Structures are given as C-alpha cells and as structure tokens.
Amino acid sequence: PAPQDLAGKRIVITAGPTHEPIDPVRFIGNRSSGKMGIALAGEAARRGAAVTLVLGPTSLDVPCGVECVRVQTAAEMLQAALSAFQTADAAICAAAVADYTPAAPADHKLKKANERLDRIELVETVDILAELSRQKGERCVIGFAAETDNVVEYAERKLARKGCDVIIANDVSRTDSGFGTDTNKAWIVSTTGTQELPVLTKPQLADTILDLLQKL
Numbered sequence: 001p002a003p004q005d006l007a008g009k010r011i012v013i014t015a016g017p018t019h020e021p022i023d024p025v026r027f028i029g030n031r032s033s034g035k036m037g038i039a040l041a042g043e044a045a046r047r048g049a050a051v052t053l054v055l056g057p058t059s060l061d062v063p064c065g066v067e068c069v070r071v072q073t074a075a076e077m078l079q080a081a082l083s084a085f086q087t088a089d090a091a092i093c094a095a096a097v098a099d100y101t102p103a104a105p106a107d108h109k110l111k112k113a114n115e116r117l118d119r120i121e122l123v124e125t126v127d128i129l130a131e132l133s134r135q136k137g138e139r140c141v142i143g144f145a146a147e148t149d150n151v152v153e154y155a156e157r158k159l160a161r162k163g164c165d166v167i168i169a170n171d172v173s174r175t176d177s178g179f180g181t182d183t184n185k186a187w188i189v190s191t192t193g194t195q196e197l198p199v200l201t202k203p204q205l206a207d208t209i210l211d212l213l214q215k216l
C-alpha cells in the first residue's frame with residue numbers, strides 16, 4: 001500500500017486539452033492526451049489526497065478514487081478550477097489550455113462556399129494558472145511549461161509572469177517527452193533554483209512533483 005502522506009489534503013488538478021468551438025463541428029485544440037494530469041491525479045489519490053481532476057476532452061480513463069469534472073473549453077475549465085480551488089490546499093495545472101478562442105462561434109456548420117472559413121477572429125482566454133496563483137494566499141500552486149527550445153529560460157519567465165510557486169518545465173520537442181508520450185523529460189523551476197530530472201514515466205514524475213508539494 002502507498003504511504004498516506006497526502007491524507008487530509010485537497011488538490012485540484014487540471015489536465016488534457018481544451019476544445020474551442022468554431023462551429024458545431026469544428027474546434028481549435030491541441031495534442032495533449034491528458035496522461036500527465038491523470039497520472040498526477042492517480043498518484044495523489046493513491047497517497048490519500050482528495051483530488052478534483054478538471055479534465056478536458058480525452059478518451060482516457062479516470063483513476064478510481066478521483067472526483068472528475070469534465071470540461072470542453074478554457075472558459076469551462078476556468079470555472080471548474082476556481083470553484084474547486086475555493087476549498088483546496090493546492091493546485092497543479094497540467095492542462096494544455098488554448099490561449100485564444102473564437103470570438104463568436106457559429107451556431108450552424110459554416111459553409112466553405114459562402115462563409116468565411118479562412119479567417120477566424122480570436123480573443124484571448126483567461127490564464128487559469130495565473131488566476132489561481134492570484135487567489136492562492138498561503139496555498140501552493142504548481143504549473144507546467146511546455147517548451148520546444150530554451151526550456152529552462154522560458155519556464156523561469158513563466159514562473160515570474162504567472163506568480164505560481166513552481167513550474168515543471170517539459171521538453172515537448174523530444175519523442176520521449178511531452179504531448180501523448182508515456183515518459184517526460186522535465187526540470188523543476190522555482191525561485192530558489194532549477195533541478196534537472198532524468199526521463200521519468202509520467203506516474204514517476206507525478207510522484208516527484210507530489211513529494212515537492214508535500215515539502216512546500
């Protein structure tokens with residue numbers, strides 16, 4: 001049996017992609033499978049935490065013992081995460097949230113012949129990680145950074161800009177790391193310094209992140 005070192009803790013985890021509707025049949029999305037956030041949820045629950053997983057569209061199973069709120073869009077993910085965070089001790093944002101969403105999604109299928117499909121007006125979404133960080137007080141908020149180059153430098157900038165406690169920077173340019181893979185190559189970036197981790201399975205990386213959360 002796993003140590004119950006997170007018993008009594010409530011943790012909110014965001015995971016997966018978001019789908020931003022263009023019309024009833026088209027959306028803007030990304031390559032997140034949800035594996036990283038689902039691994040975090042599963043390991044946290046195994047270690048005794050009460051977990052709310054705010055999960056974007058994926059066909060993967062939710063680990064047992066995890067409360068799951070399924071969402072489609074960045075706006076829905078924001079509402080669910082803010083609501084669950086009110087009574088939580090910590091949040092981990094592993095979702096790949098769309099940075100932009102169509103300004104006015106159509107209520108009918110757009111027709112190539114007579115409606116504009118070559119230009120879609122976009123508006124910025126709310127940054128969920130930054131919003132949770134603003135509301136966190138003494139609580140701990142951990143974010144991710146998906147980068148293809150200058151991984152640590154960009155993660156350091158994100159840490160400062162978003163105001164969270166830690167950024168887990170992952171290299172999404174590698175075939176053994178990032179979107180859809182079973183393993184991840186990551187760095188723990190905080191104001192006290194950066195620690196490089198070896199390639200780990202997503203459950204192993206999840207446990208490392210939860211150890212860190214426990215210390216903070």
Ligand code: PMT
Binds near residue numbers: 014128145146
């Ligand atoms: O789901 P998998 O297939 O297992 O892939 C895992 C992953 C690569 C998606 C994951 O490990 C990861 O890196 N998640 C963050 C991906 C991302 O979109 O990073 P970003 O650099 O765009 O965003 C930085 C941070 O801000 C993230 O914590 C993100 O959740 C958060 N964010 C971003 C935009 C927004 N509107 N709201 C947010 O909360």
